[in-house]
Amino acid sequence: MADFPVTFEPAEQLKLKASEQQIFWWFIPAFLDGVIEPQDSQAKRALLQRIDQAFQSLSSATQAELRQLLELLASRAGWLLLSAGLTPLSELSLQQRLLLLEQWQQHYLQLLRQAYQGLHEIIYAAWYGDPTTWPAISYQLPVAAKVLFDDQ
Amino acid sequence: MMISDPITQGLASAWQHLDGALQQDAQHLECDVLIVGSGAGGGMCAQVLAEAGLAVILVEQGPLKSSQDFKLQERYAYPDLYQESAARKTKDKAIRIFQGRCVGGSTTVNWTTSLRTPEPTLQHWQQHWGLSPLSGAALAPYFAKAEQMLNIQPWLNHNPNNALLAKGCEKLNWSYQSIPRNVKQCWDLGYCGMGCPTNAKQSMLVTAIPAALNAGARILSRFSVERLLIKQQQLQGASLQALDAKLRPSGITVTVRARQVVLAAGAIGSPAVLLRSKVPDPYQLVGKRTFLHPSVMSGALFTQTVNSHQGAPQSVYSDHFVWQDGAEGECGYKMEVPPVHPILLATTLSGFGHFHQQLMARYPHLQVTIALLRDGFHPDSPGGTVQLREDGSPVLDYPLHEFMWRGARRALLSMAELQFAAGARRVFPLHEQARLYRSWSEAKQAIASLPMQALATRLASAHVMGGCAMGGDERSSLVDHQGQYRWLSGLTVIDGSVFPTSLGANPQLTIYALALRNAELLVKRLRG
Numbered sequence A: 001m002a003d004f005p006v007t008f009e010p011a012e013q014l015k016l017k018a019s020e021q022q023i024f025w026w027f028i029p030a031f032l033d034g035v036i037e038p039q040d041s042q043a044k045r046a047l048l049q050r051i052d053q054a055f056q057s058l059s060s061a062t063q064a065e066l067r068q069l070l071e072l073l074a075s076r077a078g079w080l081l082l083s084a085g086l087t088p089l090s091e092l093s094l095q096q097r098l099l100l101l102e103q104w105q106q107h108y109l110q111l112l113r114q115a116y117q118g119l120h121e122i123i124y125a126a127w128y129g130d131p132t133t134w135p136a137i138s139y140q141l142p143v144a145a146k147v148l149f150d151d152q
Numbered sequence B: 001m002m003i004s005d006p007i008t009q010g011l012a013s014a015w016q017h018l019d020g021a022l023q024q025d026a027q028h029l030e031c032d033v034l035i036v037g038s039g040a041g042g043g044m045c046a047q048v049l050a051e052a053g054l055a056v057i058l059v060e061q062g063p064l065k066s067s068q069d070f071k072l073q074e075r076y077a078y079p080d081l082y083q084e085s086a087a088r089k090t091k092d093k094a095i096r097i098f099q100g101r102c103v104g105g106s107t108t109v110n111w112t113t114s115l116r117t118p119e120p121t122l123q124h125w126q127q128h129w130g131l132s133p134l135s136g137a138a139l140a141p142y143f144a145k146a147e148q149m150l151n152i153q154p155w156l157n158h159n160p161n162n163a164l165l166a167k168g169c170e171k172l173n174w175s176y177q178s179i180p181r182n183v184k185q186c187w188d189l190g191y192c193g194m195g196c197p198t199n200a201k202q203s204m205l206v207t208a209i210p211a212a213l214n215a216g217a218r219i220l221s222r223f224s225v226e227r228l229l230i231k232q233q234q235l236q237g238a239s240l241q242a243l244d245a246k247l248r249p250s251g252i253t254v255t256v257r258a259r260q261v262v263l264a265a266g267a268i269g270s271p272a273v274l275l276r277s278k279v280p281d282p283y284q285l286v287g288k289r290t291f292l293h294p295s296v297m298s299g300a301l302f303t304q305t306v307n308s309h310q311g312a313p314q315s316v317y318s319d320h321f322v323w324q325d326g327a328e329g330e331c332g333y334k335m336e337v338p339p340v341h342p343i344l345l346a347t348t349l350s351g352f353g354h355f356h357q358q359l360m361a362r363y364p365h366l367q368v369t370i371a372l373l374r375d376g377f378h379p380d381s382p383g384g385t386v387q388l389r390e391d392g393s394p395v396l397d398y399p400l401h402e403f404m405w406r407g408a409r410r411a412l413l414s415m416a417e418l419q420f421a422a423g424a425r426r427v428f429p430l431h432e433q434a435r436l437y438r439s440w441s442e443a444k445q446a447i448a449s450l451p452m453q454a455l456a457t458r459l460a461s462a463h464v465m466g467g468c469a470m471g472g473d474e475r476s477s478l479v480d481h482q483g484q485y486r487w488l489s490g491l492t493v494i495d496g497s498v499f500p501t502s503l504g505a506n507p508q509l510t511i512y513a514l515a516l517r518n519a520e521l522l523v524k525r526l527r528g
């Protein structure tokens, strides 16, 4: 289905298809601008893996909807419609990707706000679900809870 | 450290438990009463019926977990314990819906606020819904009984998050109260939403359900009730699908034959079972008038640390604006504060990139207030409709109309005013077009012109109600005040789906009290 060539090295063991992974690959550095460097393939790969896990835990209906959205973004016609431009996502600069997200976030078309919020939710859930991201926001489990789990 | 675990102990004793994920073959079971769903309604009902000596089977689509499985982490809790991994949304995706899906239902993950039904709500029900038997005085003994069973008492040790709500109210001379909670020897950890790891929360999981099982009830976890079995207008029982470890149907079917079925699958689950079963419904009411207390949210940054995730999640509320304009007037709203953990916050916080990260980095200083909009009392607030997807799963269509949006805007204004009064440096309404505001006057001006619109104003709900309305008139209600389904004998609904409107208060205690009452009445009917 995807019209755009896959321009990064997709992970094979994931449930998300290469063309679906690609959408996240290019949007991760925009959502996490300032936290993940666009060039940091290792960090992006690790997050992609967690996004894939989060995806698998969704209900079948939500998975199908998210897939539909990703397919749309990965198709030339869909991309043209949603981005109002022909340049594929992989060729947009980080600045352009940020601008696109801002347009979607505040767009008058409900579909685009849904797309923006859908990506927003799964990317941030996967990112902050990982305890290694917690020190940056000074979040920690309660000290009292340590005793609950220590001697199990 | 060993925490006494009633589930493990019970399973090691004589409890009868079938786990759908271990089910190998089709099977046929029989009982007096089949209860569908093990949350606030189903749990309470199971105890009353089993202790009355009836043969009870309790079916729950989610897994049976115990305190040892609760690891205080959202990444495990959401997929394990919540409907749709806590990503359930209304049809247009504008409102995020939190509901439990595990033994104990939403009570296993709820935030312990335990309030009686507000008097104006009961009065509205009596006047407009033909529910004269449900007066405050008539229900008082059931409230008292539930409060005693679940150790419900006011919680006076407010964490900073709650204390700021109180402080703002005091400054503005708005009324506020302390919240009673259903806990015993609570450690004050603040992780109620991920399942209580110390069994302090007196949820159905550690109270009514163990009592029911001790009295001989059987429990089936990871079994989903597909449809009711109806033959010649007679309810015979139900057919169940066994679910695998990922909670997907394994293809194995179990049928249960019962004299009586109690539907307690919650306010989206119960209408879904009725719709799948194509029950008689001459006025097309199944799934209609489903309410959410749609909630708008406001973030605020304080100089001091707040650590909104630590300590009893909700212990102060303000009803200052709930009934201000009368029950049938403009949309009232109740103000509370939620416990804020990283995934919940990050996914709810609008914005992205640097902006999002900067707010996340100030996490310890963040306070969040929510305003729960009281839906269903005004003609312009008809609620939503439960529908079935092609695969038979339910989805709630809940369009928001002008009446609710007006309430949302006023609520965002009140919360900003409150947070500045409590000393906030910045206030941030959770809205895709909002910014951080530095003063009440700046916020006031901005909020006045923010577009109130689906997928712009962020909305969430943890209170799903209605969809099988009770009442006195067959043209507007599906069940009577006892929960008896009008058009099919042998079917009773006992959960939050029977409310004809929302409550204007957190629902669990209302459901407990009604369940105690209507389960007792059911015992009488079955004996009679």
Ligand SMILES: Cc1cc2nc3c(=O)[nH]c(=O)nc-3n(C[C@H](O)[C@H](O)[C@H](O)COP(=O)(O)OP(=O)(O)OC[C@H]3O[C@@H](n4cnc5c(N)ncnc54)[C@H](O)[C@@H]3O)c2cc1C
Binding pocket: B036, B037, B038, B039, B040, B041, B042, B059, B060, B061, B062, B098, B099, B100, B101, B102, B103, B104, B105, B106, B107, B109, B110, B111, B112, B113, B114, B115, B193, B223, B224, B225, B226, B264, B265, B266, B267, B269, B270, B273, B314, B462, B463, B464, B494, B495, B496, B497, B506, B507, B508, B509, B511
């Ligand atoms: C995060 C959160 C916080 C909350 N905080 C509070 C609070 O502080 N105070 C308060 O008063 N209320 C709170 N609530 C709401 C309260 O817990 C619910 O209103 C109440 O539990 C609803 O009771 P119920 O019996 O209608 O449904 P539930 O308790 O949701 O139980 C329904 C059960 O039925 C099961 N089920 C559904 N369909 C089927 C099927 N087909 N087959 C088998 N099983 C099925 C579900 O898995 C679920 O376990 C909160 C809820 C959540 C999710």
